[in-house]
Amino acid sequence: MTIETTGEARPGLRPGGSSRLRTIIPTAPLSVVLSVLVAFFFIVAAIWPSLVSTHSPFATDLFNALSPPTPEHLLGTDDIGRDLYSRIIWGTRESLLIGLGAMAVALAGAIVLGFAAALAPRWIAEPINRILEILLAFPTLLLALLFVALLGPSATSLLISVGIGTAPGYARLIRAQALKVDRSAYVEAARALGHPARSVFLQHIAPNAFRPLVAVVALGIGQSVVWASGLSFLGLGVAPPSPEWGALLEAGKANITAAWWLEIFPGVAIVLVALAFTQIGRYIQDRSEGAAR
Amino acid sequence: MTVSLAEAIPIGNGRPRRRQAATLLQRVLLRIGFALFVLWGAVTTVFLVLAILPGDRATILLNITSGQAIERTPEELAPINARYGFDQPIAAQYGRYVFGLLHGDLGTSYELQRPVLNIIREQIAPTFTLAIAALALAWVFAIPWTLLTAGRSQRLGSFGSAAETVMAGLPQYWIGILLLVVFAIELRWFPVIGGTALVDTVLPTVTLAIPLAGFIGQSIRSEFDRTMREPFVLSARARGMSAAGVRSRHVLRHALIPAITLSGWAIGHLLSGTVLVESVFARPGLGSVLVNAVSNKDFALVAGIVILNSFIYVVINLIVDLVYVVVDPRLRGSV
Numbered sequence: 001m002t003i004e005t006t007g008e009a010r011p012g013l014r015p016g017g018s019s020r021l022r023t024i025i026p027t028a029p030l031s032v033v034l035s036v037l038v039a040f041f042f043i044v045a046a047i048w049p050s051l052v053s054t055h056s057p058f059a060t061d062l063f064n065a066l067s068p069p070t071p072e073h074l075l076g077t078d079d080i081g082r083d084l085y086s087r088i089i090w091g092t093r094e095s096l097l098i099g100l101g102a103m104a105v106a107l108a109g110a111i112v113l114g115f116a117a118a119l120a121p122r123w124i125a126e127p128i129n130r131i132l133e134i135l136l137a138f139p140t141l142l143l144a145l146l147f148v149a150l151l152g153p154s155a156t157s158l159l160i161s162v163g164i165g166t167a168p169g170y171a172r173l174i175r176a177q178a179l180k181v182d183r184s185a186y187v188e189a190a191r192a193l194g195h196p197a198r199s200v201f202l203q204h205i206a207p208n209a210f211r212p213l214v215a216v217v218a219l220g221i222g223q224s225v226v227w228a229s230g231l232s233f234l235g236l237g238v239a240p241p242s243p244e245w246g247a248l249l250e251a252g253k254a255n256i257t258a259a260w261w262l263e264i265f266p267g268v269a270i271v272l273v274a275l276a277f278t279q280i281g282r283y284i285q286d287r288s289e290g291a292a293r
Numbered sequence: 294m295t296v297s298l299a300e301a302i303p304i305g306n307g308r309p310r311r312r313q314a315a316t317l318l319q320r321v322l323l324r325i326g327f328a329l330f331v332l333w334g335a336v337t338t339v340f341l342v343l344a345i346l347p348g349d350r351a352t353i354l355l356n357i358t359s360g361q362a363i364e365r366t367p368e369e370l371a372p373i374n375a376r377y378g379f380d381q382p383i384a385a386q387y388g389r390y391v392f393g394l395l396h397g398d399l400g401t402s403y404e405l406q407r408p409v410l411n412i413i414r415e416q417i418a419p420t421f422t423l424a425i426a427a428l429a430l431a432w433v434f435a436i437p438w439t440l441l442t443a444g445r446s447q448r449l450g451s452f453g454s455a456a457e458t459v460m461a462g463l464p465q466y467w468i469g470i471l472l473l474v475v476f477a478i479e480l481r482w483f484p485v486i487g488g489t490a491l492v493d494t495v496l497p498t499v500t501l502a503i504p505l506a507g508f509i510g511q512s513i514r515s516e517f518d519r520t521m522r523e524p525f526v527l528s529a530r531a532r533g534m535s536a537a538g539v540r541s542r543h544v545l546r547h548a549l550i551p552a553i554t555l556s557g558w559a560i561g562h563l564l565s566g567t568v569l570v571e572s573v574f575a576r577p578g579l580g581s582v583l584v585n586a587v588s589n590k591d592f593a594l595v596a597g598i599v600i601l602n603s604f605i606y607v608v609i610n611l612i613v614d615l616v617y618v619v620v621d622p623r624l625r626g627s628v
Contacts, residue, residue, distance in 0.1 A: 031455075134334030137603045139565040146342055149587040149595045226464045233466050234572055234584050249466070257485060260474040267467035278462050 028283065035279035038272050045092040055083035057090035057243050066259045076261040078251070084261060088269050091243030096273070098159050098244070099225035103217060105163025106170055106224070113167070114174025119182060119205070132175070135168035143168075144227065148236050155244075158237040162227045166220065173216060178209045211288060218281030222274035229270050245270050320618055328611040335603040339596045340390055350379055353590045357404045399597035404589050409597035412582060417601075420571070420578035423494060424563040427501035428556060434506035439513045439548070440540060444521040454514060461507030465566050469500040469573035486575050497570045505559055509552050517548035557613035561606030 028036075045052050054074065061073075061081035069076045075085040117128040135143070144165030151157030181187060182205060190200045225245075231237040232246025240251040245266045252262030343350075351373040352365050374380040378389060393400065399409035442453025476496060477483045483496050520526065521544055529539045564579075571580035579598060586594035 130330070130334070134331055134338060137331050137335050137561070137606055138338075138599065139562045139602065139606075141562075141565040141568060142599050142602055145568070145583065145587050146339065146595060146599055149590055149592065150342070152590075153588065222462070230464060230466055230569055234569065236584065236587055249470070256470075256474065257478055260478065263470045264474060267464070267470055270464060271462075271467060274464065275459065275462050278458070282458075 031279055032283045035276040035283075038276040039280060042092050042096065042269075042273055042276075045089045046096045047093075049090045049093065053083075053086040053089040055086040057087045058082065066255065068259075069261055075265045076259065078259070078262055079255055084248075084265055087243040087248060088245065088266055091245050091248060091266075092269070094155065094238065094242060094244040095225055095229065095246075095270075096221075098155055098162070098228045098238075099221050099273075101159040102162035102166065102224040102228060103220045105160055106165075106167040106220065107213070107217065109164070109167040110170035110174050113171040115178055115209075117171070117175045118178035119201070129175075132168055132171055136172065138165075138168075140165040140169070140227065141230070144231065145236070148231060153236050153239065155238050158228050158231055162224055162231070165227065166224065170216060170220065174209065174213070177212055178205065181205050181208045184208075212285065215281045215285035215288065218277050218284060220281075222277035222281070225277075226270060226274050317618065321615060324611065324614055324618070328607050332604060332607050335607070336391065336394060336600055337387075339599055340387055343592050343596055344383055344386060350377070350592065353592070354403045357589055357591065358406065394600070399600070400593040402586075402591055402594045404586070404591045404594070409594050412594065413579065413597060413601060416577070416579045416582050419576065420564065420567050420580060423497055423501065423567050423570070423576075423578065424560065426494065426498045427505060427563055427566075428559060430498055430502035431505035431509055431559075432556075434502060435510040435513060435552070436545070438506070439510055439517055440545065443514045443517040443548075444540065444544065450514075450518070454511065457507045457510040457514070459507070461504050461511065463504055463507075465500060465504060466569045466573055468503050469497070469570050472496045472500055473573060493574070493576065497567075497574050497576055500570050500573070501563060501566055505563065508559070509555060512552045512555050513545075513548045516551050517544055520544045520547045523547075554613060554617075557610045558606075560609045561602060564602050564605065 041052070049057075059082065061077060061083070063081070064073060064077050065081040066079055067073055067077045067081070073083050073085070075083075075088070077083055078087070113128055113132060117125050117132060119125070120128070138146075142165075144161040147161035147164055148157055151160065187200060187204050190204055195203075228237060229244070229246030229249065232244055233249045235250055238244040238247045240247045248266035249263060252259070252266070256263050351370040354373055354377070355365055355369065371380075378386055381389075390400070397410060399413070401407065402409050402412060405412065438453065438456075442449050444450070473485065473496065477485045484493060526539055526544060529543055530536070534542075567578060568580035568583055570576070571578045572584060583595065583598050585591070586598070
């Protein structure tokens, strides 16, 4: 039902989109341009890792085990001589997919709960509001850990757990947005003109409540990658032979006194993705608020 | 709002002060009732999640205690089910669980076969110390930083806020690793494997404080910028007060209010953030107990720690809100 509405909402938005895009690009600040480049690099790495990597992620080079960064091994090697740079590149796909998947799980739940809490009749909305208040009393990590305990450590359970852990916060955001749109003058006008509730929702409330979500999605992907890698780092997510970023950190723990690069660089990848997507999200948020004014 | 409510409901002999006290009491009671409701909800959520979702608890329990991972026959499972009451209807189990909680009984750990409350009591001290120290340090970072950069030139302000965004966005575990590599491994100022002595607490505290300082700084800054435009700032300057004096005495005091609310929220998140930080620094505490419990599916222990965390969170937020209602007369008009 909700997926349908986005599909119907988009064609209406499209004409403004491309021309607006052209006016945005030259005025974007340097940090946003850099963020887009970083995000683009990691997206290429996720889709086509062999294009940007230098070695196979599983090829061992025992003569160069635990080598610090050199021209041959850009970011050094691990305890059995695997090239760290290439492993980070090959781990991009799994890390980003878990982040995207968690975001999708969170958003699906948050959209249903958020809209219901804002727009449903009182006897449905009130209990949902109370449930949201209860869920917000759990910190993200604890809620995620509760589900990891149930589902056991794996990429799928990571995705579901992080999604459930972050959903209440997004639900509250969407509820606030839907309430704001619901109380606006144009929705009141549409109702006064006698439009049925269904078409008021599809034509006015849904498109205007969904637009700010683009920024939320960008912000959320970065955060989901951070949470998911954190759980893998605790040994509760993807297990070490995989080059997922959190798993790389977990595997490097044993050699931290001898090989700092194994713990620092996978973290740099996580931080870059988080900051880049956050920056892009903030920028979209500011722009769309400016357009609304 | 207050006036109309007080007029609508005649209380006592109608003297204004007593009426005001009555509405204040009403608000306080409402707030306490809400806190109790959230607590009940948290307990119920944890119970339902663990009771209804897949995974036969008796099998898990038997496998944890014996260190094996095999299918069990119904004959083996029956005594376990009877002992822990897993064979009773959900409603009866729920009643027993809540009854136990009200009597301070958080259940028995599946793995360690000891009361969950005792395990928590032994491990909570280092974790709680860490969380409180991190909160204090975050304030120590955030206040001078905003005083120096907020409400001055555009450029300084955007630099300050960019630094806060980066700080707030950094994952705690990576900050921890970075500090560990630089200060413990390269410079050797601190031990690599941590205990709970003061010297072992420095790096974990800084690790937790950095992102929190970013959040608190952002919150102080936006309120600071707003307050700088208030008329009382101009009037204080006109009375001949120095710019620095106005900023630190008048503006800062107003700007701290949302940040104090944020601190109440932060306590719950700090306690869970210690999970990651304790893992980085190999520091004993509730966090490492929780990670172990999660990976071993020790549901009783996981549930106990999660419920304790939400209990602390709810109580601290209740205290923060009540202090506001009592201290700030403007908040008495609305909840």
